[in-house]
Amino acid sequence: MSRIPGAGLAKGLAVTLKTMTKRSVTQGYPEVLPELPPRSRGVIALFEENCTVCMLCARECPDWCIYIDSHKEVVPAKEPGARDRTRNVLDRFAIDFALCMYCGICVEVCPFDALFWSPEFEYATDDIQALTHEKDTLREWMWTVPAPPPLDERAEEPKELAMARRNAAKLAKELEQEQPQGREPNGPASPGGDA
Amino acid sequence: MTVVEVLVRLALVLAAFLVFPLVIGQTEHKVMGHMQARVGPIYAGAFHGWAQLVADGVKFAQKEDVVPAGADRRVFRLAPAIALIPYMVVLIAIPVGSGDLVGRSIDAGVFFVLAVMGVGVLGSLMGGWASANKFSLLGSLRTAAQLMAYELPMLLAGASVAMAAGTLSLTGILGQWEWWWLPWQAVGGVVFFTAGLAELQRPPFDMPVADSEIIFGAYTEYTGLRFALFLLAEYAGILVLCALTTVLFLGGWHGPWSDDLGWLWTLLKTGVLAFVVIWLRVSYPRLREDQLQKLAWTGLIPLALAQLVLTGVVRVAIA
Amino acid sequence: MTAHGYFSTYALVGLVLLVGGGFVSVAFAANRLLRPHAPNVEKLMTYECGVDPVGEGWAQTHIRYYIYAYLYVIFAVDAIFLFPWATVFADPGFGTTTLVEMFVFVGFLAVGLLYAWRKGVLTWT
Amino acid sequence: MTAGLAAATVAAADLSGRGGPGFLSPTGAEVAFVLIGLVVLGSALLVVTTSQIVHAALWLVVTLGGLAAEYLLLTAEFIAWVQVLIYIGAVVVLLLFGLMLTRAPIGRSTELDSLKRWPAVLVAVGATATLLTVVVDAFHSAYLDLGKTDDGSARVTGESLFRVWVLPFEVLSVLLLAALIGAIVLSRGRADADGKGR
Numbered sequence: 001m002s003r004i005p006g007a008g009l010a011k012g013l014a015v016t017l018k019t020m021t022k023r024s025v026t027q028g029y030p031e032v033l034p035e036l037p038p039r040s041r042g043v044i045a046l047f048e049e050n051c052t053v054c055m056l057c058a059r060e061c062p063d064w065c066i067y068i069d070s071h072k073e074v075v076p077a078k079e080p081g082a083r084d085r086t087r088n089v090l091d092r093f094a095i096d097f098a099l100c101m102y103c104g105i106c107v108e109v110c111p112f113d114a115l116f117w118s119p120e121f122e123y124a125t126d127d128i129q130a131l132t133h134e135k136d137t138l139r140e141w142m143w144t145v146p147a148p149p150p151l152d153e154r155a156e157e158p159k160e161l162a163m164a165r166r167n168a169a170k171l172a173k174e175l176e177q178e179q180p181q182g183r184e185p186n187g188p189a190s191p192g193g194d195a
Numbered sequence: 196m197t198v199v200e201v202l203v204r205l206a207l208v209l210a211a212f213l214v215f216p217l218v219i220g221q222t223e224h225k226v227m228g229h230m231q232a233r234v235g236p237i238y239a240g241a242f243h244g245w246a247q248l249v250a251d252g253v254k255f256a257q258k259e260d261v262v263p264a265g266a267d268r269r270v271f272r273l274a275p276a277i278a279l280i281p282y283m284v285v286l287i288a289i290p291v292g293s294g295d296l297v298g299r300s301i302d303a304g305v306f307f308v309l310a311v312m313g314v315g316v317l318g319s320l321m322g323g324w325a326s327a328n329k330f331s332l333l334g335s336l337r338t339a340a341q342l343m344a345y346e347l348p349m350l351l352a353g354a355s356v357a358m359a360a361g362t363l364s365l366t367g368i369l370g371q372w373e374w375w376w377l378p379w380q381a382v383g384g385v386v387f388f389t390a391g392l393a394e395l396q397r398p399p400f401d402m403p404v405a406d407s408e409i410i411f412g413a414y415t416e417y418t419g420l421r422f423a424l425f426l427l428a429e430y431a432g433i434l435v436l437c438a439l440t441t442v443l444f445l446g447g448w449h450g451p452w453s454d455d456l457g458w459l460w461t462l463l464k465t466g467v468l469a470f471v472v473i474w475l476r477v478s479y480p481r482l483r484e485d486q487l488q489k490l491a492w493t494g495l496i497p498l499a500l501a502q503l504v505l506t507g508v509v510r511v512a513i514a
Numbered sequence: 515m516t517a518h519g520y521f522s523t524y525a526l527v528g529l530v531l532l533v534g535g536g537f538v539s540v541a542f543a544a545n546r547l548l549r550p551h552a553p554n555v556e557k558l559m560t561y562e563c564g565v566d567p568v569g570e571g572w573a574q575t576h577i578r579y580y581i582y583a584y585l586y587v588i589f590a591v592d593a594i595f596l597f598p599w600a601t602v603f604a605d606p607g608f609g610t611t612t613l614v615e616m617f618v619f620v621g622f623l624a625v626g627l628l629y630a631w632r633k634g635v636l637t638w639t
Numbered sequence: 640m641t642a643g644l645a646a647a648t649v650a651a652a653d654l655s656g657r658g659g660p661g662f663l664s665p666t667g668a669e670v671a672f673v674l675i676g677l678v679v680l681g682s683a684l685l686v687v688t689t690s691q692i693v694h695a696a697l698w699l700v701v702t703l704g705g706l707a708a709e710y711l712l713l714t715a716e717f718i719a720w721v722q723v724l725i726y727i728g729a730v731v732v733l734l735l736f737g738l739m740l741t742r743a744p745i746g747r748s749t750e751l752d753s754l755k756r757w758p759a760v761l762v763a764v765g766a767t768a769t770l771l772t773v774v775v776d777a778f779h780s781a782y783l784d785l786g787k788t789d790d791g792s793a794r795v796t797g798e799s800l801f802r803v804w805v806l807p808f809e810v811l812s813v814l815l816l817a818a819l820i821g822a823i824v825l826s827r828g829r830a831d832a833d834g835k836g837r
Contacts, residue, residue, distance in 0.1 A: 201526065201529070204526070205526075205529060205530065205533050208530060208533070209533055209537065256541075256544065256545050256548050256549070257548050257549055257550075258549060259549055259550050259551060259552065259553075260545065260549055260551075261553065261557055261558065262558075263558055263559070263560055263561070264555075264558035264559065264560075265560055275538075276534075276535070276538040279534070279538065280531065280534035280535065280538065283530060283533075283534040283537075284527060284530050284531055284534060286530075287526065287527060287530045299523050299526045299527070300523075301523055301527070302520075302523075305597070306594075306597050326560075327560060328560045328561060328562070328567075329562075330562065339583070340582055340583070343582055343583050343585075343586035343587075344582055344586065346586065346590065347586060347589050347590060347593060350590065350593040350594075350596075351593055351596070354593065354596035354597055354600050355600075357596075357597060357600040357601065358596075358599075358600035358603065358604075361600070361601055361602075361604050361605070362601055363597060363600070363601060410561070410562075410563065415561055416560070416561060419545065419549060420541060420542065420545040420549075424538070424541070488582060492582075492585070492627070492630075492631075493631065496589075496627065497627075500620065500624060503596070503620070504617070507603065507613050507616070507617070508613070510603075510604045511603070511604060511609055511610055511613050
């Protein structure tokens with residue numbers, strides 16, 4: 001505790017006075033756009049081409065704000081005798097951002113990488129119904145999704161890459177093993193070709 | 196005084212009453228902003244938002260005037276005027292510069308000013324009661340309790356200066372003023388200024404309008420222009436308090452260099468005090484009701500009485 | 515001060531009062547022309563943070579406030595005597611005696627304040 | 640409000656008529672005195688007849704303010720501002736405070752309508768008559784020179800108070816002390832009955 005009475009009061013005044021002389025931290029938002037950190041949760045964008053209408057996102061959404069309509073389409077068989085296949089076609093994909101609580105579960109559960117976080121945030125309106133955005137808008141927002149941030153230098157390689165690399169290595173090895181065997185039949189041919 | 200002169204003085208008082216509170220309000224916006232690491236208003240009027248309060252005024256004037264169904268309409272409507280006008284009347288007695296640079300020198304100066312300023316609280320009381328809202332009523336009760344606790348230290352401190360000068364007239368007090376009155380009346384000055392702040396319900400003494408507890412005290416139900424007038428009364432109150440403290444305790448227009456520049460000194464000192472008012476608002480948290488009462492009765496009043504004794508003894512000793 | 519000076523001073527004070535009243539009336543008259551008027555039941559309801567008002571427009575407050583009011587009235591009566599005294603006490607013919615007289619007067623009231631303090635009126639319970 | 644109205648009436652009459660050095664002459668002051676007197680009388684009647692208790696207190700403000708203006712016109716400057724400070728600033732605030740603490744409904748309260756009107760009128764008329772008699776008898780030959788305005792200033796009040804009326808002044812302090820202690824004792828007694836003894 002301070003020994004001089006009123007020292008605490010003076011200290012309070014000093015703090016505010018010092019703050020006044022420093023630069024303010026206000027951001028001039030409408031003129032100066034903010035620099036958002038990567039992975040900002042602005043809005044959810046839809047990469048429509050990837051969507052298979054598996055409905056996982058709509059089912060996992062805690063506040064049921066994703067609306068999906070679809071119909072089945074018959075794809076005729078490519079080869080004669082084979083069965084016709086059916087395919088899901090997306091008719092409507094809408095997210096009600098008035099309900100959405102930006103938990104990101106839909107982005108997490110999507111098995112086909114059709115949903116992404118976009119840093120876009122300037123979609124406020126004065127009409128609550130206008131906050132339900134259809135798939136066209138959601139697809140448009142896809143353009144604002146930044147490229148995934150590079151991995152940390154010392155991070156473990158993603159499994160897909162590691163697998164691919166391993167497969168490639170295996171293939172290369174097989175090829176190498178195959179080559180000496182194949183050289184004998186080929187061998188006379190190439191000198192012959194040379195000559 | 197000719198008719199023209201009277202009209203000029205009235206116009207000047209009205210102009211000061213309308214302009215300076217706005218200047219103080221705008222300064223408060225900006226100073227408060229920067230003290231909180233913000234920039235404050237920035238758009239209205241292009242240059243650092245200087246026209247913010249003008250824009251606010253225009254906005255207030257266009258807003259609907261809602262009188263609650265349960266309210267006592269006539270009293271409700273009259274209250275802002277009662278809160279506002281006393282401060283304007285007080286302005287006429289405050290000397291700005293040496294000689295005749297005063298609305299009108301009044302013989303009972305200090306006493307007149309303190310008496311008239313005390314009337315303004317009736318506005319808050321009326322507004323709080325007529326709103327038919329329990330938060331408003333609580334706010335106005337707190338206002339009254341605060342006024343009654345802090346009017347007394349103000350009176351005592353004012354009396355101390357009157358003793359020092361041997362006159363009640365504000366111009367007379369300034370005529371007698373010497374530089375060594377500054378340390379001599381310092382305690383009285385602090386008491387006067389603090390009590391004045393409390394009477395204006397400025398933070399840290401803003402218990403009567405504590406928005407986190409009782410919405411906005413007596414002004415909860417007010418909208419539009421009537422609310423704006425209550426706000427104007429608060430800022431006019433700051434002007435009057437700072438000007439009075441300047442005149443009574445800081446020597447008013449006395450200052451180095453020519454006496455012709457006296458009005459500048461008055462404005463400067465008043466401005467510095469107004470800055471202090473804003474500064475205190477930003478720095479301190481609100482006092483609790485019991486702390487308020489305790490500060491007045493066990494802090495300021497004994498201090499003011501001690502100042503009276505000091506003033507009396509010194510005055511008789513040098514006589 | 516001459517009679518003319520005195521009366522014109524207070525006539526001017528009266529005029530300022532009038533100008534103040536005029537300012538407020540003009541402001542409200544202009545306001546009446548500018549503002550919309552569209553009351554409805556919700557708007558005219560007593561405001562209590564957005565929920566429907568409970569009970570009536572009156573709330574119980576502790577009576578202890580009232581003691582402060584009494585204290586104030588008594589001390590204010592005391593304080594006004596300081597002002598005529600302040601103007602004369604240092605004049606020739608008054609001096610120390612008058613000073614002591616006022617100290618006796620204020621002393622009695624200080625005793626009252628001390629009594630209130632000791633009785634715990636000034637502390638919150 | 641009332642003071643302003645009257646002062647303006649007088650000032651207007653005066654500004655057009657004389658154009659002399661001052662713009663409220665002593666005679667103008669007499670006219671103003673009568674006008675304000677009427678306002679005071681009217682508001683005083685409203686104080687006792689209105690059935691809305693807070694309105695009565697507010698009309699009392701008008702009455703007391705008008706009285707302050709009357710004092711001013713009688714050149715009793717100091718008393719006028721004492722009237723404003725003590726009666727409007729303290730006593731009426733105390734009154735309103737007390738009303739709001741206990742209960743002050745908006746609108747008419749029927750319990751304010753006394754059934755005993757005629758006895759009340761009788762008492763009022765009697766009191767007025769007595770006061771009038773006493774005042775007229777005491778001051779019928781007194782003459783107040785409005786041209787000499789120093790009599791009501793704080794300095795003259797102070798001089799007579801500390802030259803002539805010192806003893807009553809000191810006794811007043813004892814009276815105020817008694818009032819103070821009385822108020823404390825009464826309120827503490829209630830508090831003790833409520834709960835813990837102190």
